[in-house]
Amino acid sequence: LLQKIKKVVEAIVEGMKVVGDKYERLEVFIPEILVISEAVMDVVRELEPRLRAAGVESEGKIVLGVVEGDIHDIGKTIVALVFKSMGWEVYDLGRDVPPSKFVEKAREVDADVVGLSGLMTQDIDPAFKTVLELRRAGARAKTIVGGVFANKEMQERVGADAFGVDPWDGVEKARKLIGKG
Amino acid sequence: MRKRKTCWDDSAARVEATVRGETPDRVPTLLLETEGMCARVSGISVHRMVEDPKLAAEATFEFASVTGADAFNYALIEWPGSVWELMTLARANGIPESEVAKPLDYEVYYPNEGAILRRIKDIEKLQIPDYERTPPWSKILEGKKILVEKIGGYAFLVPPIYPSMDTWVANVMGTERFYMAMRKEPELLKIAFKKAYEAQVALHKAYCNIVGNPPVLAIDPLFANKNMVSWKHWMEFVAPWFFKFLKEYHPDGLVTHNCGRSPYWEELITTMRREGLGATVIGINAACPWDVNWWVEFRKKFPDVLITGVTLDTSAVMIGPMDAVRKRAIEVVTKLKPYKRLMIGPVCQAGWNVPLSNLLVLTEVVEEYGRYY
Numbered sequence: 001l002l003q004k005i006k007k008v009v010e011a012i013v014e015g016m017k018v019v020g021d022k023y024e025r026l027e028v029f030i031p032e033i034l035v036i037s038e039a040v041m042d043v044v045r046e047l048e049p050r051l052r053a054a055g056v057e058s059e060g061k062i063v064l065g066v067v068e069g070d071i072h073d074i075g076k077t078i079v080a081l082v083f084k085s086m087g088w089e090v091y092d093l094g095r096d097v098p099p100s101k102f103v104e105k106a107r108e109v110d111a112d113v114v115g116l117s118g119l120m121t122q123d124i125d126p127a128f129k130t131v132l133e134l135r136r137a138g139a140r141a142k143t144i145v146g147g148v149f150a151n152k153e154m155q156e157r158v159g160a161d162a163f164g165v166d167p168w169d170g171v172e173k174a175r176k177l178i179g180k181g
Numbered sequence: 182m183r184k185r186k187t188c189w190d191d192s193a194a195r196v197e198a199t200v201r202g203e204t205p206d207r208v209p210t211l212l213l214e215t216e217g218m219c220a221r222v223s224g225i226s227v228h229r230m231v232e233d234p235k236l237a238a239e240a241t242f243e244f245a246s247v248t249g250a251d252a253f254n255y256a257l258i259e260w261p262g263s264v265w266e267l268m269t270l271a272r273a274n275g276i277p278e279s280e281v282a283k284p285l286d287y288e289v290y291y292p293n294e295g296a297i298l299r300r301i302k303d304i305e306k307l308q309i310p311d312y313e314r315t316p317p318w319s320k321i322l323e324g325k326k327i328l329v330e331k332i333g334g335y336a337f338l339v340p341p342i343y344p345s346m347d348t349w350v351a352n353v354m355g356t357e358r359f360y361m362a363m364r365k366e367p368e369l370l371k372i373a374f375k376k377a378y379e380a381q382v383a384l385h386k387a388y389c390n391i392v393g394n395p396p397v398l399a400i401d402p403l404f405a406n407k408n409m410v411s412w413k414h415w416m417e418f419v420a421p422w423f424f425k426f427l428k429e430y431h432p433d434g435l436v437t438h439n440c441g442r443s444p445y446w447e448e449l450i451t452t453m454r455r456e457g458l459g460a461t462v463i464g465i466n467a468a469c470p471w472d473v474n475w476w477v478e479f480r481k482k483f484p485d486v487l488i489t490g491v492t493l494d495t496s497a498v499m500i501g502p503m504d505a506v507r508k509r510a511i512e513v514v515t516k517l518k519p520y521k522r523l524m525i526g527p528v529c530q531a532g533w534n535v536p537l538s539n540l541l542v543l544t545e546v547v548e549e550y551g552r553y554y
Binding site for chain 2: 026028030031032034035038069073074077096124125151153154
């Protein structure tokens with residue numbers, strides 16, 4: 001049974017990579033990704049407990065959230081779905097998340113990565129504070145920023161370890177951060 | 182010490198000449214600002230601006246006076262995709278304001294997307310507000326009238342920003358449900374767009390009654406972005422009502438604002454032309470693409486399109502070091518000035534975290550490099 005489940009998971013991972021490529025090529029867009037992700041999540045919800053029960057480890061643990069002061073969470077929701085479908089254990093804190101909550105959750109679950117999502121210019125300040133608080137708290141988690149305008153410059157301003165231009169890039173960078181890429 | 186600006190006659194002539202494709206004395210500045218920026222410069226909290234139109238007008242004037250902007254926007258941004266629209270809709274539909282907006286003192290209130298319409302199927306029941314009498318819109322229009330009378334309409338090149346059908350629908354029903362409805366409930370979504378059209382027609386009429394006819398409309402097809410929805414979907418759901426509004430109500434000019442990552446610029450402009458829109462002026466206010474040379478090529482292809490704000494995005498350049506802003510602004514001015522129809526400014530409203538010096542340096546760059554005579 002475990003082998004069969006693993007094959008399904010592998011197929012999902014492959015399928016989501018295809019979706020990512022199509023998004024890159026402007027062949028699918030956010031409405032399509034959301035519908036696909038919803039279907040994938042139904043399957044993942046069924047399979048995940050069985051995999052864990054069988055002792056199969058996740059790719060890694062990621063705590064995700066939209067930084068304090070921002071309520072735009074569509075991008076973060078898609079990122080959470082893609083990470084889950086790629087075998088990650090995802091702790092989604094939602095939107096408008098204060099730095100202290102990121103720290104609390106990262107320590108509680110011993111997260112490998114903390115992902116900070118933001119859409120607006122004003123998000124740089126709370127993202128910076130979150131990264132700072134994580135460091136001060138001694139959390140071992142690496143940090144990655146994502147969002148409409150995520151780029152190297154924003155990453156450096158915030159002090160994060162990486163940035164993701166889209167969910168798939170985010171997964172790839174997160175894997176690299178924890179030495180799996 | 183910088184001299185405070187008190188008269189906008191020269192600016193009006195400069196902006197008007199630019200919009201009409203004539204040669205102004207120099208490239209004008211269009212310094213868009215947020216509520217938070219006005220609050221910071223004036224010391225008047227956003228909450229007080231919302232309550233009192235005179236204070237909102239004063240805060241806007243203070244910002245314009247300090248920066249010396251040729252054009253700018255009203256402090257409480259007149260955009261139907263804004264939190265002000267949600268608050269007005271809440272009042273008209275008996276929903277507590279606290280459910281749709283989180284008030285802040287020195288920053289724009291945060292909207293709670295989707296709180297107006299918990300179930301998409303209730304869209305038909307949604308009441309369109311009487312915008313002339315329902316705050317905060319009624320007070321925003323009152324404050325805008327004060328400023329237009331004091332300064333003149335051409336100072337406000339960008340707002341009012343409508344039609345913004347897609348943003349309205351996304352805010353009212355929630356962005357995720359908006360996206361999902363495109364695939365799962367397309368018929369209900371089409372009804373929602375009809376409702377958006379009705380609301381924005383009502384708002385436009387209220388604007389004209391209270392403030393007067395705007396010389397230019399800034400249109401905001403925010404979801405017309407390649408990283409958001411397909412052009413086919415945008416044309417199917419948004420375009421019919423968007424173009425209907427513009428055909429019925431557009432004034433002499435249109436400025437298309439889009440601060441997304443990859444707007445369908447060419448598709449949009451070509452379609453607008455095909456629909457017979459923007460015969461007088463079409464303007465583009467955009468950051469992306471971030472390569473100034475892309476905009477030079479765009480300019481050659483569409484020589485009569487007004488270009489504002491290109492590459493001076495508020496997420497990176499405008500919050501960075503002043504030297505970087507200056508360098509980018511000089512590049513934009515020197516490369517695009519020869520083609521005229523150019524204004525300089527941040528592409529989107531500059532928030533409280535944009536250093537004031539980064540706005541002021543734009544005014545210095547146009548004085549130094551933007552002179553036509």
